[in-house]
Amino acid sequence: RRVYPGFMQLSGFMGMNLDRHVGAHLRMFEHLVAGDGESARAHRRFYDEYLAVMDMPAEYFLDTVERVFQEHHLPRGLFTHRGMPVEPAAIRDTALMTVEGELDDISGVGQTEAAHGLCRNVPSERRRHRLQPGVGHYGIFNGRRWRNEILPDIADFIRTAQP
Known part of the structure; x- marks a missing residue:
């Protein structure tokens, strides 16, 4: 089945704020050089979680983008669940x-x-x-x-x- 790869979503998220992510990594290395291991560990914990992505079915992702963000089905009264209007x-x-x-x-x-x-x-x-x-x-x-x-x-x- 077709999927929307998690790494693609992660790339998009990171690309929107690339300067913030690069800066965070530079600060982590500065903390390490300064001997501030706790700040570096906090950075690692954050990015261990942030970088943990998973693939999702392409149909689910594309349907969500279309119905929720592009066509605004819910506020227009067009949103359905199992064929019934929400x-x-x-x-x-x-x-x-x-x-x-x-x-x-x-x-x-x-x-x-x-x-x-x-x-x-x-x-x-x-x-x-x-x-x-x-x-x-x-x-x-x-x-x-x-x-x-x-x-x-x-x-x-x-x-x-x-x-």
Whole structure:
């Protein structure tokens, strides 16, 4: 079957911010030369995780790009699941939290928050939006900011959103 190779996705991600990645590697070597092994280890841990990619079915990747990012099926009322229309306005009893990264160059600021407008029947007290300063797409889901700031906020939201 045809696949979208993980290394291609990684190349695209890294190419969007090549100067940042090159600079990070240069700083790692500077830390090593200065005897700062802990900073170098933190760099290695980050990139061990960041570079761990996997292939995905090409059809899945291409369908997602087309339906979500190019044709905007969900906000246009065209999105379906198993042949049935997906109607975000029908959601009433589920809490909704969205998280965005200020520096996200994959899903721009406002794209995720737009779910609140689509899910207009979720009561305001059961909604939360978080715009995380200083993180990009990857940092929303992994790393120090995820562990120390975003995850605790999500956990708090889950606890307080219980009916």
